[in-house]
Amino acid sequence: MGNFFDKPPPPPPVVLVPPLFDFPPFAARDRMLVSSYKVLFGKLALQCLFEDYFQEARHFTTRIMLKPIDDPHVDLIATVSGPLDHKPEENIIGNALFRWQSDVHDPHTFVDLYVSNSDQILQMRSCAYYPRYGFGAYGIFPLLLKKRESSEDFGQMGLRYGSKNLSCGVSLTPFAMKDEMPKSVWLVSRMGRVTAGVQYEPQAGDSKLTNLMNWSCAIGYAVGSGSPLSPSFNFGLELVRSSQFIASFYQHMVVQRRVKNPFEQEDVVGITNYIDFGFELQTRVDDAITSNNIPDSTFQVGASWQANKNLLLKAKVGQSSFSMALALKSWWKPSFTFNISATRDRADGNMRYGFGIQSESLREASYQRADPNYVLLTPNKEHLAQGIFWKTGKQPMLQSDVDAGNFDAVPRELRPLDKIL
Template identity: 50%
Template sequence: MLSENNSVIGLRYDSQNLSLGASVVPFLLPGEEPSMVPYGAWLVGRIGGLSAGAQYKPLSDWLSTPTDGSMNCLPFEDLKNWDYAISYDVGSASPLSPSLNFSLELVRSTQLVASFYQHQVVLREVKGGPRFEDADEIVNYIDFGVELATRVGKDKPTDDADNSSFQIAANWQANKNFLVKGKLGPSKSSVALAFKSWWKPMFTFSFTAVNDHSKGTRGYGFGIHVDDQRDPDSSHLL
């Protein structure tokens, strides 16, 4: 493991279709063995709606020299130090427009994660007066996502119940003032409510409840946020 007194320096480059970077440990304390460099690195590319990337992040065991004097193989050769991901997006990146995303990720060659996310914008009319032409338009934002994770390779447990996990989440913003979202998974489930005032300054009140199925416990939280900088009519997303 790296000493808490050692420093990590990173370098990053970003463009519209490319992101890459690395972090290194340039200096070590006296008496410490040189650590493997880089300490971490990543590369992500994008062509149209298709994105793919790789991340190198060695396990803690590779950051220290064995006490028995033996030599480990290079951490670049161990697939458990690598993560790979590929995703495909359809639609606009703006939250004000509908979109969907499908992604596939291989985590340290031991877990395969597939996820799907859809963002939908629904326009509905609400009658605001005695005449039909007085109807007002209200925008609803609906998000839905699912995730399936399964173990692969030699580390796959013998118990089939531990091989895979499934999570589902949904979010509904009925208007610019009210939002509700929830998540259901094998170990934890949660629900959150939020209300934002339309007057200035804007107040956002939130409530969250989390149920831990594995431990049989529940947790609750409340939040208040005040914003005096933005115009209430100019913000539609909570």
């Protein structure tokens, strides 16, 4: 009888682990179509930090991204954007991208069609990559254009090889003049935490290998894995065409804070937050004469804070402007995201706004509500636990066992990342 009236023990405390707003980034789905040199060294992460949800001033963007339940091999992305106030010189632009990929969990082999009411009316892209052998091929073919001026307007093709520590490839314009081939050649290698690479992009009319203006090189130092549940740090230096020097770093932090949410259960005592910080400095190293409107050196600093699965705050500061963005997301099926951004121009001091609306069913929230990688720490002395837990009454906070190595690698849309540089 005593056991019958005894109260069951309370459930163990848990920490909410919300999914990231946008992971993986959509630019990563097409990374096999571009040089690895252009997406490594933290460039993809910095692009997302400085561009995502920062709408152009006095403009709007509406995007629908859908995947049918009956056939998950295909998806469609349709976008409509334009000015908020009617201007004769600016038109509303509409485009759509229809994509088919052979494997639902492998984004490397696909075919897509891009249609638009702008210059590139119809374009086809195709990519085939075999992770087992490391070889891949791709092609980009503009089918309908208002006018064809450069060799790229007639299409380009590429070959690549990728392994765990090496990536190399070449991009060709098969219909170009003889002295315009190739379009680019790259080689990137990773040795431990250090990644180094070079890229050859010939200028029009001068494709000599001895011309340093055709070469770019970069070196980066990275700590952490590709998992969004694990902290990471990336620092890079790049010399572009012997004329521009770029220094940048990006840090992704996974932190916890105490939470008391009346809509959650009593066992929820904390929540995981994601904080990102990035910096980029660009300066000229040659003595070329530039326009008075183009400064020799520019910089930008950006930060973002995801408080929970529904709220994202971003801000960035540059030489000419200051911008902030707020994004609100509902994880329905499909999900719905509304974002608004404000930009203050230092020249005139005016504040300009832009907004966007997005509906999506392509990416799914994949993180667990109570992550088993979070363990309860019970240190004896508070001064020995700085940075490990906060006092929450008589119950210590939960802390991520980052060194356990139990975190999932990356979402299935980006696998196998550990086999491809």
